[in-house]
Amino acid sequence: MTTCIILTCVALLVILLSYFRNKRAKNKVIHIIADRCTGCRRCVKTCRRKALEPAKDKESLHPVLKYPEKCTACKDCILVCKFHALELVNRNVD
Numbered sequence: 001m002t003t004c005i006i007l008t009c010v011a012l013l014v015i016l017l018s019y020f021r022n023k024r025a026k027n028k029v030i031h032i033i034a035d036r037c038t039g040c041r042r043c044v045k046t047c048r049r050k051a052l053e054p055a056k057d058k059e060s061l062h063p064v065l066k067y068p069e070k071c072t073a074c075k076d077c078i079l080v081c082k083f084h085a086l087e088l089v090n091r092n093v094d
């Protein structure tokens with residue numbers, strides 16, 4: 001009986017976390033604060049969804065969010081950026 005209650009609680013927790021993760025991915029997207037970025041590319045290497053692309057020319061150091069639809073707003077890139085050059089913003093709804 002106790003095991004059953006614990007399993008039910010764990011299942012509910014997983015469902016709840018998944019719900020909030022999906023909701024965040026739908027509403028938020030990453031934004032690069034260009035004047036803080038040093039172009040280290042740490043964020044590009046970290047993104048498992050391959051949503052970011054490194055700068056292609058010398059003038060623009062910072063990476064770009066090439067595939068916004070792939071960004072799940074997981075914050076992995078924010079955690080690895082030492083220069084606080086990434087933030088989550090609301091997705092455009094138009």
Ligand code: SF4
Pocket residue numbers: 032036037038039040041042043044062063080081082083084085086
């Ligand atoms: S980790 Fe930060 S500083 Fe490095 S490229 Fe990404 S946004 Fe720029």
Ligand code: SF4
Pocket residue numbers: 030046047048049050051052070071072073074075076077078
């Ligand atoms: S928030 Fe996650 S999915 Fe979006 S660009 Fe950063 S690492 Fe990639």
